[in-house]
Amino acid sequence: MTSNATPPAGQQGSQQPDQQQQRPYQTKLVLLGPAAVGKSSVVLRFVSNEFQENKEPTIGAAFLTQKCRLDSAVIKFEIWDTAGQERFHSLAPMYYRNAQASAVVYDITNSSSFEKAKSWVKELQRQASPNIVIALVGNKVDLLSEEGSSATEGAQKQSEEGEEDEDDDDDENETVTGNNTGSAAAAVSSKRAVPKEEAKAYADEGGLLFFETSAKTGEGIVELFTEIAKKIPIDQLAAQQRSTSGQAGQAGRGGNAGRTSAGGNVDLGAGGDRAGRDACNC
């Protein structure tokens, strides 16, 4: 279920009066990566500071917002959490178009997910905005220290569900869920499959931010979004938002709202109840 989270109490109350008046810079951020690597869980941790062991696969995409307060500015992330199943791949350009930032997520216990993440990075470098900030995110680091955890079972269960979905689509080999199922259950184990140094070297080479995270424990999550926020070129964003304020600005969520309708596959259930939240975990 995505109707999980009640916003943590007290976060909004921590704002200082002068900070409340500071106008946030809207920043479109898209999460990409193969199925079941934890994209939605990373967002859920960031937005609501929660984790679900058995998070269901995203259908289409979900929209959520969260503010991140830096010393110099407040960034309001407008987050598009895309579906990793291969059958949704063709929708992705709708979500990364005009995005200022992207987090490309893989599962550190699944090397195939790292390969797929790299192909998402390539796609972004070819087709997204040239100055997009890209972060490579190796998720599920908690599995390194947990043998036979319930989270492992949860991930496996979700993979099985993902496989059913893919059966409908005759496309089961194209998702990472296929690597996490049945006899390959060991792939979702406590063993690291993607060396940190290798991923970091790849990220450095491509000028990407790099983080290892755990949506389960919260490790690295705030750092991820804070470092992305710091790399957003605020001056450009300000100029852009000034020039469009009389037009697209009136649409609330800006151009995203139009694309949501156009896509027709957006699952707003996960984020709709939080889309207007002002809380900030940064």
Ligand SMILES: Nc1nc2c(ncn2[C@@H]2O[C@H](COP(=O)(O)OP(=O)(O)OP(=O)(O)O)[C@@H](O)[C@H]2O)c(=O)[nH]1
């Ligand atoms: N142990 C552990 N499990 C995680 C972590 N993040 C996600 N999971 C589990 O992995 C499974 C998949 O998580 P999701 O967040 O739905 O993955 P996703 O990438 O959004 O998947 P799609 O929406 O299908 O693309 C769920 O069972 C989560 O509970 C993590 O950091 N650690």
Ligand SMILES: [Mg+2]
């Ligand atoms: Mg998801």
